Amino acid sequence: DAGVIQSPRHEVTEMGQEVTLRCKPISGHDYLFWYRQTMMRGLELLIYFNNNVPIDDSGMPEDRFSAKMPNASFSTLKIQPSEPRDSAVYFCASSQTSGGAEKNEQFFGPGTRLTVL
């Protein structure tokens, strides 16, 4: 398996522009997580989905952020409009609940480094 795939790997944009980050989870995984990592705040969970349904979005910073999962193999995280403080590395992770659910192992993608100028 190719693992969790994220695109783009790097994104540089200007303040006010719309940014869309993409994630393809591992096939067969029924949970998908979006995290953000900054030096100041560390690694934070933004939102997670189960079977394509958002379960907990309490970590989404504000209305400028939205996430969708139209099918089991694709998810997007959109920021509109973007601001310099959104600059961070955004990680997508997936996991499955069958077979050793207590293990709670999440598989992370390589991340998207976002820079908002």
Add this chain to the structure above:
Amino acid sequence: DAKTTQPNSMESNEEEPVHLPCNHSTISGTDYIHWYRQLPSQGPEYVIHGLTSNVNNRMASLAIAEDRKSSTLILHRATLRDAAVYYCILTLPYTGTASKLTFGTGTRLQVTL
């Protein structure tokens, strides 16, 4: 959520064992102890987890104190590739929904020749 406390950084020589401590004095009886690590410029990866008994896998060992208020991740022979930030995380048992991972600041492990 129960909190964990880890040293900010540790150093080790290559080929030597490393003991990474984690304090979790407010752990509940059903919390699992998970360890993840994040190599430079990569996403975190699972290392090991346990509940009450010590655990071993191909990557590391996890020693859990009898009162469960602390645990230690043991790398038996550190290599340069083990240089990473190591996170100790408490999670609730699976009850039909995935447990959220709450990452703290972790311990940055440096491995030198």
